[in-house]
Amino acid sequence: MESITLALAKGRTSKNSISLLQMAGYHFDDFDEDTRKLVFDDHHKRMKLISVKAVDVPTYVEKGAADIGIVGKDNILEAQSNIYELLDLSFGKCKFVVAGMSKTLQYKSRLIVASKYPVVAQNHFEAKGVPIETIKLNGSVELAPLIGMADVIVDIVETGRTLRENGLSIIEEMDDISTRLIVNKASFATKTNAIEQFITKIKTVLE
Ligand SMILES: Nc1ncnc2c1ncn2[C@@H]1O[C@H](COP(=O)(O)OP(=O)(O)OP(=O)(O)O)[C@@H](O)[C@H]1O
Numbered sequence: 215m216e217s218i219t220l221a222l223a224k225g226r227t228s229k230n231s232i233s234l235l236q237m238a239g240y241h242f243d244d245f246d247e248d249t250r251k252l253v254f255d256d257h258h259k260r261m262k263l264i265s266v267k268a269v270d271v272p273t274y275v276e277k278g279a280a281d282i283g284i285v286g287k288d289n290i291l292e293a294q295s296n297i298y299e300l301l302d303l304s305f306g307k308c309k310f311v312v313a314g315m316s317k318t319l320q321y322k323s324r325l326i327v328a329s330k331y332p333v334v335a336q337n338h339f340e341a342k343g344v345p346i347e348t349i350k351l352n353g354s355v356e357l358a359p360l361i362g363m364a365d366v367i368v369d370i371v372e373t374g375r376t377l378r379e380n381g382l383s384i385i386e387e388m389d390d391i392s393t394r395l396i397v398n399k400a401s402f403a404t405k406t407n408a409i410e411q412f413i414t415k416i417k418t419v420l421e
């Protein structure tokens with residue numbers, strides 16, 4: 215059977231992803247969290263794994279550079295890629311929220327929203343009819359309302375510790391996030407057997 219290429223998000227979900235793949239029978243001997251290698255083959259050469267930044271996984275899959283991707287729903291929503299989302303892998307659970315210095319929305323003219331996810335923020339407020347200005351940040355987003363650069367943030371909350379330690383409150387809860395399995399549309403048509411076999415194995419482990 216032909217080999218499939220899987221784009222795996224680096225970072226905090228990679229360990230769970232590799233464990234899941236192992237339990238499904240895909241072993242990547244030379245993969246560990248410290249490696250600088252980016253491409254790995256499984257024992258039986260049925261799968262090539264490429265290790266990429268989480269935010270880039272939907273791009274690799276949409277372009278067909280990878281047939282399959284494992285990535286957080288946050289990055290899928292932000293990328294708005296033309297791909298299939300086939301499975302919820304049930305780890306990397308967290309939530310998108312709107313948060314700020316007070317428990318309600320407070321702003322003078324236009325609401326200024328800082329986020330690593332400007333598309334998600336824009337879509338959320340547009341649906342409510344609230345015009346916003348977005349400020350794209352790449353981390354430490356909680357700082358923006360603290361220093362007066364933004365009125366609120368749209369960010370991920372897991373334990374709530376980061377918000378709490380910075381004196382921020384949740385104003386509104388948004389989508390639930392978890393790690394998902396995504397598939398390139400053309401690959402799903404041309405490598406149907408290999409992809410379906412892979413998905414069946416993953417589903418069996420998840421059950
Ligand atoms: N606090 C959290 N708790 C649980 N899951 C999280 C949390 N923060 C992020 N995630 C999930 O884990 C994925 C990977 O997060 P990680 O912080 O490793 O990547 P990143 O945002 O690309 O980081 P960086 O830009 O710092 O490299 C996110 O896309 C999200 O789905």
Ligand SMILES: O=P(O)(O)OC[C@H]1O[C@H](OP(=O)(O)OP(=O)(O)O)[C@H](O)[C@@H]1O
Binds near residue numbers: 353355356369371375
């Ligand atoms: O509710 P908590 O358990 O505190 O988790 C939430 C934090 O985790 C993520 O940040 P990350 O650790 O990825 O750092 P970053 O600021 O570089 O995005 C997220 O952006 C929040 O800041």
